[in-house]
Amino acid sequence: MTENPSLLEKSAQDGCTAGRTDGFLNIDDYGALGDGRSVALSGVDGSIDWWCVPNMDSMPLFDRLLEPEEGGHFTIVPRDAFTVSRRYRPGSNVLETDFQTASGRARMTESINSGHAGRLPWAELARRIEGLEGSVAFDVVMQVGRRGGTVSPYISGIGGRQVFHAGRVLGLFLCTEGVAARISDEGVTAELRVFAGQRETVAIVAGEDEPLVVPSMQEIDERIDVSDRAWRTWSQGVRYNGEDRDAFVRSALVLKLLLYSPSGAIAAAATTSLPEGIGGEKNYDYRYAWVRDAGYTINAFLAGGAEAEAKAAFSWLVAQLKRHGSRVCYRLDGGLVDNIEELAYSGYRQSRPVVVGNLATEQQQHGVYGDILETASQFVSRGNILDSATAELLSHLADECADVWRTPDSGIWELPETQHYTMSKISCWQALTRAAELADGGQLPTTCRDRWQREAGRIKDWVEQNCWSEQKRAFVMYPGSDKLDASLALAVRFGFDGHDKLDATMEAIDRELGRGPYHYRYSGVEAEEGFFVACSFWMVEAWVALGHLDKARSRLRLLTDELKRDAGLFAEMVDPDTKKFLGNLPQGLSHLAHVMALTSIEEAFRCKPD
Numbered sequence: 001m002t003e004n005p006s007l008l009e010k011s012a013q014d015g016c017t018a019g020r021t022d023g024f025l026n027i028d029d030y031g032a033l034g035d036g037r038s039v040a041l042s043g044v045d046g047s048i049d050w051w052c053v054p055n056m057d058s059m060p061l062f063d064r065l066l067e068p069e070e071g072g073h074f075t076i077v078p079r080d081a082f083t084v085s086r087r088y089r090p091g092s093n094v095l096e097t098d099f100q101t102a103s104g105r106a107r108m109t110e111s112i113n114s115g116h117a118g119r120l121p122w123a124e125l126a127r128r129i130e131g132l133e134g135s136v137a138f139d140v141v142m143q144v145g146r147r148g149g150t151v152s153p154y155i156s157g158i159g160g161r162q163v164f165h166a167g168r169v170l171g172l173f174l175c176t177e178g179v180a181a182r183i184s185d186e187g188v189t190a191e192l193r194v195f196a197g198q199r200e201t202v203a204i205v206a207g208e209d210e211p212l213v214v215p216s217m218q219e220i221d222e223r224i225d226v227s228d229r230a231w232r233t234w235s236q237g238v239r240y241n242g243e244d245r246d247a248f249v250r251s252a253l254v255l256k257l258l259l260y261s262p263s264g265a266i267a268a269a270a271t272t273s274l275p276e277g278i279g280g281e282k283n284y285d286y287r288y289a290w291v292r293d294a295g296y297t298i299n300a301f302l303a304g305g306a307e308a309e310a311k312a313a314f315s316w317l318v319a320q321l322k323r324h325g326s327r328v329c330y331r332l333d334g335g336l337v338d339n340i341e342e343l344a345y346s347g348y349r350q351s352r353p354v355v356v357g358n359l360a361t362e363q364q365q366h367g368v369y370g371d372i373l374e375t376a377s378q379f380v381s382r383g384n385i386l387d388s389a390t391a392e393l394l395s396h397l398a399d400e401c402a403d404v405w406r407t408p409d410s411g412i413w414e415l416p417e418t419q420h421y422t423m424s425k426i427s428c429w430q431a432l433t434r435a436a437e438l439a440d441g442g443q444l445p446t447t448c449r450d451r452w453q454r455e456a457g458r459i460k461d462w463v464e465q466n467c468w469s470e471q472k473r474a475f476v477m478y479p480g481s482d483k484l485d486a487s488l489a490l491a492v493r494f495g496f497d498g499h500d501k502l503d504a505t506m507e508a509i510d511r512e513l514g515r516g517p518y519h520y521r522y523s524g525v526e527a528e529e530g531f532f533v534a535c536s537f538w539m540v541e542a543w544v545a546l547g548h549l550d551k552a553r554s555r556l557r558l559l560t561d562e563l564k565r566d567a568g569l570f571a572e573m574v575d576p577d578t579k580k581f582l583g584n585l586p587q588g589l590s591h592l593a594h595v596m597a598l599t600s601i602e603e604a605f606r607c608k609p610d
Helices: 005-013 217-236 245-258 291-303 307-324 367-381 388-404 422-440 449-466 486-493 499-513 533-545 549-563 588-607
Strands: 030-034 039-043 047-052 060-062 073-078 083-088 095-100 104-112 123-143 154-158 161-166 169-175 180-184 187-195 199-208 341-343 354-356
Touching: 030 104, 030 245, 039 104, 104 217, 123 217, 169 180, 169 187, 169 217, 187 199, 199 217, 217 245, 245 291, 245 588, 291 307, 291 367, 291 588, 307 367, 307 388, 367 388, 367 422, 388 422, 388 449, 422 449, 422 486, 486 499, 486 533, 499 533, 533 549, 533 588, 549 588
Parallel strands: none
Antiparallel strands: 030 039, 039 047, 047 060, 047 073, 073 123, 083 095, 095 104, 104 123, 123 187, 123 199, 154 161, 161 169, 169 199, 180 187, 341 354
């Protein structure tokens, strides 16, 4: 379909809060919709530029996020000049956007719908347009993506309906009577006008290699509010009594979006190949479940009282460990991640490559041992119980950790150069310490308990002897290096011994890797990528644990003020020059680090003597 340039350029020319440059919105300018199976990114200018159907890790139906000229999108935009304000409904992942024109004001409410009994067995994306004042005319464009030239979408007549096809995906564009739509192989164009008190609804229902349900427009429209009530019911059960509950709940809702409900897996992010530096090559597919991210997210769910989600994710993680052994990451359906395949997209702001798959799947990362055992420890700390099969699995992993900790690995940052990374050694200490504690609590067999404790002591001594730099007054990234690593903030969370040295290390990280409220991941990376959001939240949490509560609160306020966007989403990174988001969106690691930072401050205040 040939895009109407006037529709796409209008927001940039006529005063919308954010416009397109070379066909792209800023990553900051997207909100996320989801149903526990797929996630769509909706731009501030009314365009859905990313939606993988039927699953988060499927190929995209809409892909203009990575291909501005010919990419698929679903745009609803006022015909005249407009300005925009938007927000999520409170406690919900239903998104509202208000468009103001000279002739009136209208609201678009968007949802990937669920039903009364939970997630629907098909994909249903609904967009309701309501007139609030005067009248507003809208133009609608729905163009199916070509997946980097690998499919050629077309329309076929089936059962009196015009069905669109993209590879094995089939779907319908549905609308209420007031929407005048024209459908062809190229897609859909339509017009509508709403007056105050009037509403129209447009929707897409889709599936892959499955019979397609054709709901009525009344059912689809009603399910927007059904979905909203379901999100609100869930978020009302989130436990947090700190001073910024709304922000805590928003991050919890984002993590809920990334929980893949068919299996219980937790996706690291909802997108692929959004760059960590514009024009750079650090473009990765994050639509998989990392053991590290899954473990941290389970802890965040537990912190918020979301036991059902935590149990589902923990059970999924244990099942994959039994099935495949310790790996860095897995597919959302539990399979092994494929090696990368490059796709023929031009990329976000010409940042290539665009890929599916991830090379991290073949790496050795010792951190997975600490992540798994820490997750088990947090799970049982809430009064839960490990079954005998899981206990046996965790015991074997602890034995494995005790054997391999002296070998180099790729580290938490998945680097191509293997080293004896300090954080990896501390993660092994964490794993063996938690294993011994679980054995003491009757959750693991005690056969190797003493060995685990002795090996943990050896690791601590090794780190003290090899990784501390008197010159830097810090633990360095690996022995013999003068580089610093911001992930060492996690050593404080893990309870690694040595308050004074950890305190000094945090000061050094602030001094060398910090820029205002933000931090780079490690020394020397600033030429290749932006600030890593999670690191700065980890630093807040570390300062709390080290007893610097006022400093932590001040840092958190400054950081969240800098990160604040209308939709409340966090990406992986922030550009040091423009302060715009970089990397995949929404990024689970950023949001779960936010949850844990808020939790640590709230718990510290609760325990603080009057």
